[in-house]
Amino acid sequence: MRKPKILVLGAGYAGMMTTKKLSQQLRPDEADITLVNKHNYHYLTTWLHEVAAGTATPNSSRVMISDVVNTKRVQLHFDSVVEIKKDEQRVILENGELSYDYLVIALGFETATFGIPGIKEHALKIENINSSRYIRDHIEFQFARYSSSDEKNEDALNILVGGAGFTGIEFVGELAKRVPELCKEYNVPREKVRIINVEAAPNILPGFDEELVEYAQKSLEERGVEFRIGTKIQKCTEEGFIVGDDHEEIKAGTVVWTGGVQANPVVQQSGFELVKGKVNVDGDLRVPGHDNLFIIGDCSWVMDKENDRPYPANAQSAIQEAETCASNLTSLLRNEDLQDFSFDYKGTVASLGGADAMGTILDDKKLYGMKAKAMKNIIDDRYLFLVGGPKLVLKKGKVKFF
Incomplete structure (x- = not known):
């Protein structure tokens, strides 16, 4: 029996933590996990202002992905995402393409x-x-x-x-x-x-x-x-x-x-509807109408229903979204109930x-x-x-x- 393919796009805070949690929660026989990222390193976005000012070196905010991800459980694919064909469950890259059964879009931001x-x-x-x-x-x-x-x-x-x-x-x-x-x-x-x-x-x-x-x-x-x-x-x-x-x-x-951020342009170019620069996702972090597709981090808005506004888009939120995303993917594979994201400030x-x-x-x-x-x-x-x-x-x- 073929194992389901989980594809995580982007190794920012949200993508890295989702990948890390999935590799810990899922048994090797439950799914194949692939992380796609442009570079072979993960960088600490919240430290970049120090690099820009010259008070920290570029290397201080860079972490090699292979140093922190279990490469026996996760396949690393270094390439740039060109387009997401959600109806065909394929991702077009600069140097090829990948298919998936479950997709996590965590491609980060561009400046608004x-x-x-x-x-x-x-x-x-x-x-x-x-x-x-x-x-x-x-x-x-x-x-x-x-x-x-x-x-x-x-x-x-x-x-x-x-x-x-x-x-x-x-x-x-x-x-x-x-x-x-x-x-x-x-x-x-x-x-x-x-x-x-x-x-x-x-x-x-x-x-x-x-x-x-x-x-x-x-x-x-x-x-x-x-x-x-x-x-x-x-x-x-x-x-x-x-x-x-x-x-x-x-x-x-x-x-x-430094005025603000919006979703990576690949998201809109792939046919997702943006509201104020990002995609509105359901409480369980899935895209409405696509049960196998999650969007997290700077690419999405998650509504705080109690206060009728989106949760803050920051590193703290991205890390917590990753935990919910990984947990919900695990639940999907095991036919268990999914949970809604709740931000713990x-x-x-x-x-x-x-x-x-x-x-x-x-x-x-x-x-x-x-x-x-x-x-x-x-x-x-x-x-x-x-x-x-x-x-x-x-x-x-x-x-x-x-």
Whole structure:
């Protein structure tokens, strides 16, 4: 009797954890599991702002998939997904195709531009290791060019960041740490460099507690970050942003957009209906009308029926969705009842660069400063433990044990 084929597309937080759980829950005779990913490594998306700012190396946020996935239970297939033919149960890849009986789409995100002209063409984005490394190199190049040039263009030293959500704030926090180091290295006066964060909403970190937002903004401003809050970006050009009703131009040598995410374009190109950039899935994480097809992570919305809104789309949610997805796939194969996803909020901590952070944990207990930073490191290391055990924590972890 032929074993069912389970195909997992994407090795981000959701895809990796689903694969890991499936290999632990299913017996070898119950299913063949294949994980498809563009690269042979998994990267920690929530660490990429550090790579982009230059406060962490690209390798620190990269984990080789074969180091943490049981290759005796999971077949690894490194290729790019071109199209999903859901009615034929086939996935077209750049270098071939694969068939499946059960499919998990966890292809991650692309940056959402919200229709702002020029963002796609001119702004840099923190999307993956390569794009983050490029931002780091681009910033340093501006310093090197300024330092060695006879004609000093001070606008070129400006770093302009669009969006003051979680990624944007963590990024400017790391910049506040990195810029003084670059100034010292290239003999550039610190006052010549501006870090400017532009946000259309009336405050930074929409959705965060007011006291935490106030703390974060004060901390960052004291370290040289300028905020333009309640300021709409009208257009992005090669030279910077055009903002506000008066169309003010803010020039910068480095322009980074962190405004939001939407599903990988392959999802829409494969005929799935998107709502605000993602696919609405049922409570059990399956696509309506397709009992063998799950979409999780940044590609989907899962409704919180109690509050009549989607659950937050973040790493914490993706990891929990993966557990439900793997459990439901196991139940499908064993003809057992499926469960609906329920998000267990464990708190959120945002790094502000260096030893500073702020956020809430568990019963909304607020943390600030070094205590919050220590908790942020513990949260990051917890994921490493979940995906790779103590060995990976010792190798890549942020909490130092000796």
